[in-house]
Amino acid sequence: MSTVGKAGLEDVVVSTTDICYIDGREGRLIYRGYDVDDLAAHSTFEEVVYLLWHGVLPSKKEYETFYKALSASTNRKLPPKLITILHALPKKTTPMEVLRTGVSALSAWDPDAADNSREASVRKAMRLTAQMPTLVAAWERIRRGKAPLAPNPKLSLSANFLYMMSGKKPTDLAVKTFDVALILHADHEFNASTFAARVTAATLSDMHSAITSAIGALKGPLHGGANEQVMLMVDKIKDPAKAEAWIRKAIADKMRLMGFGHRVYRVEDPRAKHLRRLATELGRQVGDESKVQILNTVARVVTEEKHIYPNVDLFSGAGYAAMGIATDQFTPIFAMSRVAGWAAHVLEQHGNNRLIRPRGEYTGPTRATYVPISQR
Numbered sequence: 001m002s003t004v005g006k007a008g009l010e011d012v013v014v015s016t017t018d019i020c021y022i023d024g025r026e027g028r029l030i031y032r033g034y035d036v037d038d039l040a041a042h043s044t045f046e047e048v049v050y051l052l053w054h055g056v057l058p059s060k061k062e063y064e065t066f067y068k069a070l071s072a073s074t075n076r077k078l079p080p081k082l083i084t085i086l087h088a089l090p091k092k093t094t095p096m097e098v099l100r101t102g103v104s105a106l107s108a109w110d111p112d113a114a115d116n117s118r119e120a121s122v123r124k125a126m127r128l129t130a131q132m133p134t135l136v137a138a139w140e141r142i143r144r145g146k147a148p149l150a151p152n153p154k155l156s157l158s159a160n161f162l163y164m165m166s167g168k169k170p171t172d173l174a175v176k177t178f179d180v181a182l183i184l185h186a187d188h189e190f191n192a193s194t195f196a197a198r199v200t201a202a203t204l205s206d207m208h209s210a211i212t213s214a215i216g217a218l219k220g221p222l223h224g225g226a227n228e229q230v231m232l233m234v235d236k237i238k239d240p241a242k243a244e245a246w247i248r249k250a251i252a253d254k255m256r257l258m259g260f261g262h263r264v265y266r267v268e269d270p271r272a273k274h275l276r277r278l279a280t281e282l283g284r285q286v287g288d289e290s291k292v293q294i295l296n297t298v299a300r301v302v303t304e305e306k307h308i309y310p311n312v313d314l315f316s317g318a319g320y321a322a323m324g325i326a327t328d329q330f331t332p333i334f335a336m337s338r339v340a341g342w343a344a345h346v347l348e349q350h351g352n353n354r355l356i357r358p359r360g361e362y363t364g365p366t367r368a369t370y371v372p373i374s375q376r
């Protein structure tokens with residue numbers, strides 16, 4: 001009899017963790033005991049990063065020290081030779097390919113590359129979290145033929161990223177929306193990319209290798225790549241008046257509907273409501289509400305007809321688009337936030353490690369006779 005569980009490791013619990021809890025029936029998401037609804041309402045991305053790595057909310061003094069380190073130009077800036085590498089890449093290289101390549105390359109300049117102690121791994125996580133926005137923004141500018149902008153240590157991670165992308169001071173609403181989006185994406189238990197990070201870390205490999213593995217896993221359209229696919233769908237629909245007919249046909253054609261469904265949630269993803277609200281407010285501010293209107297219609301019809309619910313990827317992109325961000329940058333932005341969670345999981349894995357090495361149930365032949373190539 002087969003000992004294989006449900007495909008895709010569904011419902012398999014691979015480890016205990018103190019970092020993140022998902023209640024898929026109630027639609028709750030908890031980081032280190034705190035509901036993301038509260039964190040989205042009251043916290044900042046920097047504070048959430050601290051919470052994920054250190055397990056508790058920081059005191060005022062701890063927060064200030066941590067915030068300063070995460071914002072420091074020494075941590076945010078990229079090695080000049082990495083910028084040279086970026087210039088050498090074909091302009092058509094996708095932002096996720098650039099991020100995966102850039103993060104991997106950053107270890108070559110990292111002073112702690114060979115040190116896997118907790119202290120060194122936290123320093124590496126700090127640098128990666130600070131550098132990834134610079135890397136994403138640098139590529140956006142290079143591929144448009146512009147020079148990358150130096151990070152501004154006076155700005156928060158969110159404000160600085162939006163500034164480095166466009167060269168303009170972002171609005172307060174854009175910064176707030178972006179920061180809440182980062183808070184909501186920061187961790188999600190044993191999702192595919194986090195699991196990839198933990199598998200890599202469990203071989204006692206290093207932080208950069210684990211984060212590079214995670215970025216590769218996030219890239220796929222069934223995971224982080226879904227937010228980009230949602231916006232491509234919105235662009236195809238174009239007109240809110242056509243959304244209902246379009247989505248009904250997509251359902252009839254049995255299309256996979258991006259931004260819907262989840263392995264764990266049986267109700268609406270708790271992150272979706274915040275992103276819907278923020279995308280609505282931003283759309284109003286920039287005078288384009290059509291994207292959210294399309295998504296609202298799509299969400300209503302899919303929920304009624306298929307009983308599958310919006311996930312985190314349905315509304316995030318509409319907010320980013322209202323900030324003028326290119327669609328293929330949505331998944332790198334997801335990574336810029338999730339690096340906080342990936343790093344927390346790498347630290348936890350290294351803190352109590354055992355190699356992750358499952359089995360496969362072999363279903364092929366076992367007694368094939370080797371025939372020399374000349375006789376085949």
Ligand SMILES: CC(C)(COP(=O)(O)OP(=O)(O)OC[C@H]1O[C@@H](n2cnc3c(N)ncnc32)[C@H](O)[C@@H]1OP(=O)(O)O)[C@@H](O)C(=O)NCCC(=O)NCCS
Pocket residue numbers: 008221222223224226255256257258259260261262263264308311312313
């Ligand atoms: C997230 C996702 C990969 C989870 O997949 P999963 O747990 O493996 O679930 P399955 O793909 O086995 O789907 C279970 C059933 O629901 C249906 N379903 C789930 N999500 C669906 C979707 N987005 N569109 C259409 N049908 C979907 C499947 O067709 C399947 O139906 P069946 O049992 O009649 O064959 C899946 O919901 C999906 O592909 N969503 C779209 C991509 C996306 O938004 N990803 C981001 C996740 S945060």
